Amino acid sequence: MRVPLLRFLKFVLAFYTFQTGVQVMAGPLENLDWMRDDASRLKVWIEKSNAEATKELQKGPYFKEFELALKAASSSAASVSDISPVNGMTFFQGRNAEDQQDSLFAFRADEPSKIQTLVSGTSLGKGSRLHYYSPSPQGNYLVFGVTENDSEMADMRLFSKSKGTIEKLPINQLIFPMVRFLPDETSFVYLRNNNLLNADPAQRNLGISMRVHKIGDNPEKDVVVAATDMLAEPKLTDADRFRGFDALNGGSIASLIVRRGTSNPRRLYYKNMKDLREPKQAWIQVFGEEAKVFHNASSEQGMFVAGENDGVAFVDKIAFNHSKPERVVFQTLNGKSIFALIASRDALYVGVRDGLTASLLRVDYKTKKTEVLPANPGEDFTSVYGSALQDGVIIKRESFKTPTEYIQWKGSSAPSPLALVAVNRSAVPKLSVDVHYAKSHDGTEVPMWLVYEQKTKLTPNTPVLIDAYGSYADITRPQFDPYRNQFYARGGAIAYCMPRGGGELGRSWHEQGRRAKKINTPLDVIACAQHLIDRKLTRSAKLALYTSSAGGLISAYMVKHQPTLFRALVTHAGIVNVLELFKQSIGASNITEFGDPNIKEEWEVLIQLDGYEGLEKVQVYPALLAFHGSNDPRVPVWFSTRFAARLKNLQQSDRPMLFYSDLTEGHGLASTTDQNIQQWAKTFAFLASQLDMH
16 A cells, blocks of 8 residues: 555654654745845845835834834933043043934043043944044044944044044954054054955954054054964964953053953963064963953053952952062952952952942052942942043943933042033933842742833733843843833833843853853743733733843744743844854854853753744744844844744734844944934834734
């Protein structure tokens, strides 16, 4: 008797699944590899998808309502992204509320109210945006990068304070070159890719070397001062990155920080400054990863390093006596984690966290007398800036309830405010912030903030958006956001879940959420969602999830393993196809975070976190809105296009599967104000529709 071919194939499929445990998709699925391989065809698909998403999101009244509200709220959307105090001057990058993009500003230390615009973002030309900057020690020069359409491939420019001029340097197409000036004020080191001009995105971070350039010289003569073969053992690999350069002992010693992967401990190397341009003189290692160092800072007092070892935070000093390094204990901080280390001229400043509470310590170099500046209840010190050439530090102080403030502190007295950018402080909603702890699958208590307007009564019908990240030891912090305030104003609440893999509760919290333990990250988010549902603060039909970048692994896990927990998902530049990540330039450096696909135990976790491989037809998937900039050099845009297209193919309900890409945006680091408004208007219109917000 002959067996029909279809019945035979079904038998083979079932037998294979039983023997291997691997689920094989039955039925035809479009091969979407062309999205990875055919850029021209992908661009056409993106343009069509953009039109479909725009039409869907503008169906009802929500988009226009949110767009108008967000434009009005942008008067409180001023920001500062980086601050660099030097000798008597302070430089910073930021934008005022009326600005579309960042500019470079400066003020004298004795006249902080007189802020001068050095480089206007609008003067750079259409599509051009500031990417990085670095001042010289005395503030006479400023090197900065200009990128096109947020691509992060930046061309270098030089601002001269004495001349008041901007000069284009013939050093182009750099990705975060980590410019650091030498003590002579006219030379600087920078990172350069060996094969970067018009390089494929997957190759842009490979072959990086550190070079030294003297202002006025031809860059072709720039000498390589650090590369894979120039360090003493252990040799560098594709997973290693140069993370810091400094001049010590009055400029006689050069120090180099190297880190393997994205979040491993740092390694310190040194050599005599007079040998910096001598390639035969290898860099000598002072300590390796076993030292558990995660922060470093330098002043005339020497180099200070900080980290955590077996749950105990420490600060040590590296003294280069007679050109030989000596490490001594400087301070031990039992039970606290360190988030910042600044060596200013007057003292060492150490940012510490005790649970979710932050404070700043000022430790006198000689007496080791310690002063403490605690954050106010509900506030956090999200960034601390300082310089070995200037006293005190500048602190970025944030909370959900009040606009961001910048304060200056030198110890012995109360901090003084700095008005760096103009902010409308009148449009401040009255918010409630509740702290919750959700019990995860293994009994671990996962912290979560639940934020909503005081007039909102929390019920099972409350629309709730869970925001989660949980990677790279990154810390979720309270932040005043005039855009998200519009979601609160319409009766919504946002739950900021802090899963393992982040750094909110110290390095051990991060260790419990990486590599083979990365599975804890999405499971912790599930616990947060279930916690809210069990307490009748929302329900699945009113629950959405927002993730970005590495947080995309969480969204990917949900569609595979918890497709009915959330009504809707919003992703931004998400790593939703993690198995493809290891074929990209950032793949090798992310093994230490997400795991090694060549190790069975870690592969078994990675396959669960991939939102493209192994998806199956189910009756209902959550509705999807995926954003991804077309110029993203970190996470390729086709990660999200394949994710959205595959879900659309498998979806058996009428829930929308939308994808939108701004063709002039990258990973989102230099988005314009209008781009931010449009993205959040689309996001909130989508959520209002899916969560039935009236």
